Amino acid sequence: EAAFLVRSEGAGGLAQWVLMELQGEVEPRQSGGLAGSLLGDLHYTREGVPVLIVGHHILYGKVVQLEKPFAVLVKRGAGEPGPAGPHTHYTVTALIKTKLLFKTRPKPIITNVPKKV
Amino acid sequence: GAMRSRAEVDATLQTAKLNPAELLPAAHCLSFGPQAGIGTGDCCLLQLEPGLCAELEAGRSLVIRGEKDEQAVLCSKDKTYDMKIADTSNMLLFIPGCKTPEELNADQASCDIIHSQIAGFSSNYWELRRCRPKLKKLRKLLMEDPYEGPDSRKDQTLTFSKYTTEDLLSLIQASEEEILHQLQVIDACKIEGYWRILEFDYEMKLLNHVTQLIDSESWPLSKVPLRTCLEELGSLEPREMIEHILLSYGRKYIDDAGEVYFEMHEDKICRAIAQMLLQNAVKFNLSEFQEVWQQSVPEGMTARLDQLKGLALVDKTSRPETIFLLKVEDLPEDNQERFNSLFSIREKWTEVDITPYIQDLCAEKQTVGALLTKYARSSTQNGVKVYNSRRPIS
Numbered sequence: 001e002a003a004f005l006v007r008s009e010g011a012g013g014l015a016q017w018v019l020m021e022l023q024g025e026v027e028p029r030q031s032g033g034l035a036g037s038l039l040g041d042l043h044y045t046r047e048g049v050p051v052l053i054v055g056h057h058i059l060y061g062k063v064v065q066l067e068k069p070f071a072v073l074v075k076r077g078a079g080e081p082g083p084a085g086p087h088t089h090y091t092v093t094a095l096i097k098t099k100l101l102f103k104t105r106p107k108p109i110i111t112n113v114p115k116k117v
Numbered sequence: 118g119a120m121r122s123r124a125e126v127d128a129t130l131q132t133a134k135l136n137p138a139e140l141l142p143a144a145h146c147l148s149f150g151p152q153a154g155i156g157t158g159d160c161c162l163l164q165l166e167p168g169l170c171a172e173l174e175a176g177r178s179l180v181i182r183g184e185k186d187e188q189a190v191l192c193s194k195d196k197t198y199d200m201k202i203a204d205t206s207n208m209l210l211f212i213p214g215c216k217t218p219e220e221l222n223a224d225q226a227s228c229d230i231i232h233s234q235i236a237g238f239s240s241n242y243w244e245l246r247r248c249r250p251k252l253k254k255l256r257k258l259l260m261e262d263p264y265e266g267p268d269s270r271k272d273q274t275l276t277f278s279k280y281t282t283e284d285l286l287s288l289i290q291a292s293e294e295e296i297l298h299q300l301q302v303i304d305a306c307k308i309e310g311y312w313r314i315l316e317f318d319y320e321m322k323l324l325n326h327v328t329q330l331i332d333s334e335s336w337p338l339s340k341v342p343l344r345t346c347l348e349e350l351g352s353l354e355p356r357e358m359i360e361h362i363l364l365s366y367g368r369k370y371i372d373d374a375g376e377v378y379f380e381m382h383e384d385k386i387c388r389a390i391a392q393m394l395l396q397n398a399v400k401f402n403l404s405e406f407q408e409v410w411q412q413s414v415p416e417g418m419t420a421r422l423d424q425l426k427g428l429a430l431v432d433k434t435s436r437p438e439t440i441f442l443l444k445v446e447d448l449p450e451d452n453q454e455r456f457n458s459l460f461s462i463r464e465k466w467t468e469v470d471i472t473p474y475i476q477d478l479c480a481e482k483q484t485v486g487a488l489l490t491k492y493a494r495s496s497t498q499n500g501v502k503v504y505n506s507r508r509p510i511s
Contacts, residue, residue: 004180004181004182005178005179005180005181006163006178006179006180006181006191007178008172008173008174008175008176008177008178008179013174014173014174015213017211017212017213017214017215017236018211018212018215018216018217019162019209019210019211019212020147020209020210020211020212020215020235021205021207021208021209021210022207022208022210023206023207023208024207024208034149035149035150035151035152036148036149036150036151037148037149038121038146038147038148038149039147039148039149039210039235040146040147041121041126041129041130041144041145041146041147042144042145042146042147042215042233043130043135043140043141043144043145044140044141044218044221045139045140045141046139046140046141048218048219050218051135051140053129053130053133053135058133058135063217063218068164068165068166068167069164069165069170070162070163070164070165070211070242071162071163071165071169071170071173072160072161072162072163072211072236072237073160073161073162073163074159074160075159075160075161090181092173094211094213095170095173095174096162096211098217100215
């Protein structure tokens with residue numbers, strides 16, 4: 001079979017997610033992998049500018065309304081070996097119409113150096 | 118680990134030397150969800166062309182079609198799109214439950230910490246580009262076993278070269294509406310649940326029954342009654358086939374009394390008869406052909422060369438002038454391959470001659486002129502603008 005259904009769960013209203021675009025790669029800090037680990041805190045200024053604190057860095061970004069929204073597809077039914085078994089299909093889990101774009105270079109947070117006693 | 122508290126978030130703000138008064142009171146703590154570490158094996162982003170978002174929000178499905186040796190396409194109920202992976206050099210994280218400033222502002226009371234789990238991330242996404250449906254395969258599949266009539270012994274043997282609508286949907290890289298429309302265009306019909314194309318000789322046999330009856334009954338070409346056709350011809354051919362040939366070569370209408378009539382397509386009938394004559398040899402003397410052709414068409418019809426666009430080509434350089442069969446549906450589907458094929462048949466083409474053979478390549482808002490600019494080179498020969506290949510043809 002060479003046809004894969006992209007099924008919308010939209011009957012009850014599709015969830016709206018947000019995309020965050022960061023430069024570079026995301027790497028786990030500890031050896032356990034990414035799952036469960038913290039990325040950082042996301043704030044917005046009163047003018048609506050997103051501010052992301054990641055580790056020892058601050059990033060300032062921009063809220064962008066996407067001209068072309070994204071659909072988030074999740075592959076299901078892939079119990080078979082190979083690229084696609086006969087029951088493989090994709091589910092549209094969510095739509096993304098908004099992006100938080102962080103393009104500026106992160107500013108390092110310089111903590112106070114304690115004075116030597 | 119434990120979820121971050123308001124106190125911890127505020128402490129981080131202080132370390133970062135950010136003034137809370139300049140920020141909205143609510144904040145998100147982002148962490149990677151349990152599935153996120155797996156990466157994007159099972160989760161991916163699809164960029165949506167206009168109209169597709171509304172389709173999905175209405176609960177309609179899309180379909181990705183393509184065999185292993187084909188480039189995948191995405192189909193909505195009526196459009197087809199090429200799929201391509203777009204690589205960015207950035208990380209795209211997708212976050213459920215993440216609020217925008219507008220949403221937070223609308224809820225003035227909130228100063229909560231929102232714990233959002235990142236569902237997944239990717240550095241690429243599927244990009245779509247509207248494309249022509251890939252319909253050449255449809256004709257190819259149906260030509261594997263053309264219907265030769267009820268008397269043909271072929272149909273009595275079990276053959277697996279027969280296709281239902283579902284079969285075609287899974288094999289053709291096009292949307293359902295585009296496939297159904299094309300089936301109509303090529304005059305396919307459903308016989309015992311399978312889509313069939315008539316074998317040309319059988320089709321001409323059916324057409325001949327009808328044109329002879331029109332002649333013997335002296336009916337006007339614009340008012341051929343279905344009822345009488347079925348009565349007179351029903352003993353010779355299946356009723357469904359009689360009706361099918363009338364539908365293929367005429368326009369059905371119902372008069373005030375509720376009787377079904379057909380307005381016959383003179384051009385289409387003349388064209389079919391020309392094909393019948395031309396397929397018997399490599400090429401013909403043009404004036405001889407025109408004479409025989411006019412004699413072969415039904416009484417009252419005029420055979421004209423402009424009826425043969427995309428079916429036959431006249432060679433005005435040979436002495437005497439000749440004409441030969443060249444069917445656009447036999448030519449390659451890919452743009453570059455189509456032009457290569459045309460230029461290997463004839464080195465230089467006028468726009469008038471080449472247009473019927475490239476018209477079907479035009480994308481949604483593309484003109485023949487734009488195609489010629491892209492795939493051909495123009496020059497002037499004897500005061501006439503002609504087009505030839507951009508590259509040497511082997």
